[in-house]
Amino acid sequence: MDDAAGEEEASMFETSHVLGALLASSPLLARSWDRCTAATAAAPGFVHGEEDGGSKVYVGFSGVQAALSAAGAAVAGGGGGADVFAPVGLGGGDAAAGRMFAPLVAAEPDPAAAAGEPVAVQALALQCFLKLCGSPDFQMLLNEIRGKAVVFTGHSLGGTIAALAALHFLCISSSSSPWAPAPPVLCVTFGSPLLGNEALSRAILRERWGGNFCHVVSQHDVVPRLLFCPPDTVPAHIIVGMQLHQWPARTRQTGAVTTVTMRMADTDKDALRQLIQRHVGTVAMEQKLAAPDETTGGSPYRPFGTYVLCSPEGAACVDNATAVVQMLYATFASRSSPSAGSPEAAHSCYGELVLKMPQHLLLKRRLCVDDAPATPNYDDGVSLALEASGIDAMVRAHAMEASTARQWLKTSKRAGRRPSLNSARLATQLGRITPCRAQIEWYKALFDAEMGYYDAFKQRRSPRKYSKVNLNRIKLGQFWDRVLTMLDAGQLPHDFHRRAKWVNAARFYQLLVEPLDIADYHHHGHHRTSGSYMTHGRERRYELFDRWWQEKACTGGAGGDVTSSMLAASASSRRRSKYAGLTQDPCFWARVEEAREQTESARGERDVAELAMKLEELQEFERYSRELVASKEVSVDVLAPQSSYTLWVEEWNQLKLRDEVRTMLLRF
Template identity: 90%
Template structure:
């Protein structure tokens, strides 16, 4: 149901925790999933742009539904249309592992959480599980009941008791725990024993009667949730129930605040400040932090720092992307030398077999070094992408999708050759199932999400894609369009040799059928010129396999 998110965590033992979500929200979501109406609606919206929304616990369920929709759409073809989830006063949904997984899948931009300044619900789960007294939780839940049910008997007594005696206690409790999490993040410390495991993800819109401020950095979101809540005046603060049910009014006021020209209140004696600082001050006022009130001075200072940090974090991915473009230019000579090496052996045996047999040792050494350098560069790119240090749509940008694809088509055959030259296929298993690097699988996914056709998947899907293509090449491709073609050739050669020794009729028939399937696949690639000329070189592994296969067919027919 959430397979991509679970698979996104490489090793729970290494990271310290698996992906986990809030139990009540998950139960509500699972109950919703079992509904025939929900399944019918899910089928109706598939392939369409969708907005999920919800308030309070409904917001958490909406977020889970959006995650489910993103998960089932991630493997679809064509790629899923835009998905947006907007929650209002929603409690935190999952732990830090979930936040990392969403970041790794680049889905953070699909979630927008609207939080009012005094609302305790979005901040409640920062408290440790046993910190909030049970009667306060019951009181808050009863306050959400329809009004006509709250004026009778025990319900009225409990809610009134909660409103009179526990309101300030609850605020102080939440402020203390959110502050503890904020300090913990400032120190970059690991979670304290008994602390809350919940962490935010996505974009947070922090609302107040004065406007709204946005942060899309999880750490900055925690700091701002604390600063906005701690800066409220306890004497004039609205009740928890009112703060949790005011979102309709806040949303209606948002366009007015966006259009209204607001002025900063400044003293005549204050020195002039840069426009950037003025903008941060406006954001502080919009989030409900009064920069002119001394009581709020500490919270305002903290919030100002994290708003600036969030802004820098927002710029940093773009700067990192620009630096990577420069670094890509620096490794381009490595790629060019491999292309030169390929052209050198195209007419004889192809660069795959030349590299596998270490023809011309000096050239082999240089090309192998370039292969390693390019692999290290792309591994570094993926590490930055996993850490959220690159733009969220990096893997959809044509420049990087095309660059990664060209690298893959040029270099992966050398990785396959190296894998087989060292005999890893005998000790570890097939290259495609046991030896393929993660980067190549991701590059296949990027290319697939771009909506490109061609080889690269399974044999059957590649054949259908090639057959369906109305555009035919007039000459052979510069690089074979199936990056795993040589791995398939190696498996076919092993299968052919095994079939020669096979004495069992049933086993022989099965192996011959698999070889015939590969023959159809490879012939289709050659016929559509989806292979490079090195595939058809006189001494290439593919040419040698064709000769062996033809002899085996004659023997089987005889």
């Protein structure tokens, strides 16, 4: 039996409809919608109010100002959305946006794995949010809600602004304490257009913020699906007009607003539906769960977070991005009735839905009991999820959509579990290679008192022991390279590099084995033919492990290089009572080798300026190494009588006895 079949057989329940029912039964959606309608009626940027005795704050964002600012562009552009709804990079030209969303911009652990795609969001939403964020009222709100449970919410364009506000709040919270849990923040949007591209979705997953976003979408709402069309084909006046349609008629302005609403009313609804269905269907057909990070099709936009697919029958929650696309297509393509209603009605029905769904959950739950053989619980759950999202598998007209949606719900469950299963398998393999690590630890202990395992490995002491340790070194390197290959390919959880188990395991491996790689590099003379180990010989895995460790904020983290990180750690951490089991700077021996070469070069240097520069570098390394030794951040093998470090200290002390050297050192 293959893995996919085995995983499906192990799936006893489908919980999409259960989560949807739980959400619909709670007061969350109703309270969020009330705040949305209040914000839309008020028209300025946002409104807020406290619930549950002041422990929870609901902040509703209005999309009216965004619609008003886009109305003129929609008229001037003939209705196209190439400018209004074009994606713009967060880390690109706008420095303010880059600072506001810094963790998202920096969330990609390996630039090579992102195919160069920057994190980008919808231009209109970002423009309106930046303007809002600059207001004193919004800054005051951010200060007021710190430490409280917050629900950001918005309808239509207001939903995109609410999502950016939630992302900004999460970013500033994580920046103040990088490894603290995410603050109690939830963003609930109703009928919101897509906000960002695939890179944004990846970044949110890596930051573990996917569960902070809940997007409520009705079955036939065009707005959440419209940006699946290429930007130059998007009828911008539809999204703008839908937002302005929610604004009280007595407050609507004339001019561009009237033109947009009239154009929306005159739009061929069938043609609009076909346009959306064609492009959403194209994306749905092209996306493959085996490679979910591939962005194909004409639109750069992709969903993130949890989507709550609503119909009068209930709600189903889907959090796999690819399955979300499939379900958005399947629910939109199936008509629950010939009179599905106008696009305006489908976009403004959320207030009615949040009131009716709890009633349907109480009154329409039924058990289908007949003489047919009982179906598995999992299949029953899938059928209930389809019904809740508006697809009735018993209706012939829905047969194709129901079959496709059923397949994708099942496949998304497997796809959602597969990275975690891969991670679990790797954990088992990590346990199996523990003997390789233990052999190297034994080898290290063997030479700690004489010359240290670094020099013993470099000099090939005890050839049989060397051969065994070298083989284990290679096996461990192959394992970690395989881990990184799987991470690059999206086969592991997006937050894998932030999980303490793997960060700690990678760090221990690096501190134990990288000195052997440095020893091998210098034994073969690569430092002479290829250059310094740290700039030309270091494996990619070690650079990534440094980044993982620094992100964990266990080494002072802010410094860009290992030296500054180690000094920060040494200064801020509690002094050790005994020497570390492993030297805490993985490149320490490479620095020792460079210092020995620099010392040898300084002995024969005749140029005063060159000698002064070399002496200054040597003195800097002396200060650094002494601090490591004094704080016991080195292993005892560093201080072994015949270690390279001990030999360098002797060579350096002899050099300092020379008159011209002593004179120069007094100037520093």
